[in-house]
Amino acid sequence: MKTALEHIIILFSGDSGDGMQLTGTQFSDTSARMGNDIATFPDYPSEIRAPSGSVYGVSGFQVHIGAKEIFTPGDQPDVLVAMNPAALKVKLPLLKKGATIILNDDAFDRSGFKKAGYTETSIEDIEELRNFKLIHAPITSQTERALETIDLDNKSKRRCKNFYALGLCYFIFSRDPDLTKEWIREKFKDQETLVKANIAALEAGYHFGETIEAAIAIYQIPEAPLEKGTYRQINGNTGIAWGLMQAAEASGLNLFVGSYPITPATDILQELSKREAFAVQTFQAEDEIAAICAAIGASFSGALAATTTSGPGLALKSEALNLAVMLELPLVVINVQRGGPSTGLPTKTEQADLLQVFYGRNGESPLIVLAASRPGDTFAMAFEAARLSLEHMTPVVLLSDGFIANGSEPWRIPDLTEGYRHISTNMTQTPKEGFRPYNRNLQLVRPWAIPGTEAMQHRIGGLEKDFDTGDVSYDPENHEKMVEVRAKKVSLVSSNIPQQLVEGKAQGQLLVISWGGTYGAVRTAVKQLQEQGYEISLAHLTYLNPFPENLGQLITNFRQVIIPELNKGQLLRIINAQFHCRAKGYHKVQGQPFTISELIAAFRKELKLMDYAKQ
């Protein structure tokens, strides 16, 4: 008898060498293919291989699947797969009360307990486990047994145990194992033994589920009512890479990407380095500075140029970014934020680079700032960043974060003939006597004449330039005028971006303003409160500089504004300063995303306070 579930949160966890990221990805891909909506959250240590069996080496992959729309990877897992005692120890506190735990019994030996820092020496001794449903599975030994006849050394056999665990989960949650089998065949194309071994492990796990069926609950999660269309899985880093490629295609330019590897942005560079057939040129520079400088050089000679990085890298790039502001060349900077300051928490998420992006440069240096909200909007936002940069001849910073970068969700592939077809650049090819590189149009945008274009040769630089001629100028009044012109140019972008949408009523008690990767959690929390009858609305911002034209009006339509952020109040300061309002903040900096429940609590508290004030 299968129990139908509306949604379920499963957390796969094990040693960082146990293949939990792969297991989680396969589980979520299969679920997406079966028509569920999903959201995932990989959470792994920054060490590649921490001491095996230790709590530092625990790698987790949380997947939330549903028969309804899913906006977040979920708060508290309903199911934990624990491949060893360390995984159990680290993840147990996160679980929902009464959750199911699938244990790899083989790993719970004396040495396993010791490495995890348990004083207990058997599962039965662990007091906290009494409140949970346990499924005992001898995953390691059963995998070895299933692979007995396969010609592989024992170590390699044991490495297949993640597929055994996956097979068991496939049975329990009524997933089709064939999709993963197909994937295994493709992945190990020329290694017949590995194909056999991994499939055998997957099937053995599945059959183990059948054997214990009578003793455990079996679930199914019906299809979610998703919009019609063709779907694929996408994570934020891939979405950004492809969005930039589409922008290059739509503008008829080459894409040049100068980058330096940095977690969690590296995947963008890796993805693009495979795409030379799409007129993409990647350049792995000697450092972050050279990476952005090469991009500026390529922009000067006519590429759609981008550089990808994370907070510490952005800090290194800031002088060159300022040069691009001064030169007024198009440049897309992707900043996949991580926990800071300094090296901080490289593999954890945070949104604490906003003030750096706004103000982290010498002089008056405005630029366009955008932020992606979820893996599924990264393609659109990267395209938008490139469009605005090319149309307005100015650098654009697109903020993503570790949560968006590594998380994945089903993405309805957009029709590229609508909205993604053409970007017009400001490139000029008509030879004119006395070409003036800083001669602006009504939007204050200067022309882009690239080397090789006859009779347009000119010199640009980081020194202040004369408003009319573009020559170096130290004139005091001219400087002030130029500072104002550059600011005005960026502020005029607001007429080229959409109005801010509100989820909920356009006026009322409490307006929640959020940005970036917190969208899923904030939206879910707001929705739940709306269903409970509260007067609460959400404005989730994707355009941070300039803000949409109607944002100021929106703010005045509500009695109170609250801004939840994974920082200590960065957007809060900007909004309060710009709109002279008294928004409140709600902050968290733990390297972890918001949970829905904490947001509901915070918003409800605010609503109650307002209620109280009314009386």
Place this chain on the structure above:
Amino acid sequence: MQSNSKKLNAKDFATDQAVRWCPGCGDYAILNSVKKVLATLGKRKEDVVFISGIGCSSRFPYYVDTYGMHSIHGRAVAIATGTKIQNPELSVWAITGDGDGLAIGGNHFIHAIRRNININVLIFNNEIYGLTKGQYSPTSKLGQRTKTSPTGTIEQPFNPAMLALGAGASFFARTTASDPKHLQETLLRAEAHCGTSVVEIYQNCVIFNDEAFEEFLGKENREDHTVLLEQGKPLVFGKGLDKAVQWENHELFVSTEVDSAVIHDERNLTLSFLLARMETVKPLGVYRCVQEPEYASGMSTTETKSRKQVSELLHSGSTWKID
């Protein structure tokens, strides 16, 4: 308008900007030589790009009527790299100095050389920070007194030739602003070379480090203290051509036995290194020139017309339909 129709002369490459180096600065000679070389090569203005960093040398692009960028401190080579990769047809010149190129920009300098990207890197070496008014640079001599080393520096200077050769330079030459003819010949060689062409140009700073090169470039000293490097020719020099560079026990030394002078070979890396280490006599000319794979030759490029469509990619791999 004119650039296509007739062959340009050096004057055609001048801009309307007033040149603002100190009177007597060696940079004037370099500027004139570069313009002459561009004319000699028959370059069209639009096909040439000068990219500079920060410092006295880096004002250079404002004075040449081609495309140009006066960028930020130390980064000219990195920017020039991007410009060249995006359009390999361009003639790209990075203009830098001993501070800009070898201190703050040292990393980009060695890595451009390692990649062997086809740009020319001109280092105006005056062994001092000029624009900030007289602090020691990475090429200032040990013990040199400057505003930031009032009792003399305690740092060993870089030897740009050793640095470039150590980084794998396929072309390195040393010349001097005080000899425009030699300078122009050297620049022609640099532009002809496919790969990163590093040219160190001794350039006298009349204000903060005057006569820095007097020991071997001064009128009285030059003939006895410099040796001209010419491919396949013996390294003989001196007022009466009575001195020779000789090779023995893996070292070079100066003797009077002109018949056993070393024959210059730009492809011999050991010889290039030994020449770079010479102190009392400075070799001028091309130390090394070898044809090695250039960066762009390894690049896989796609013609814009035949580029693949992103929509194909979006629909490739694992997708599913919801109707």
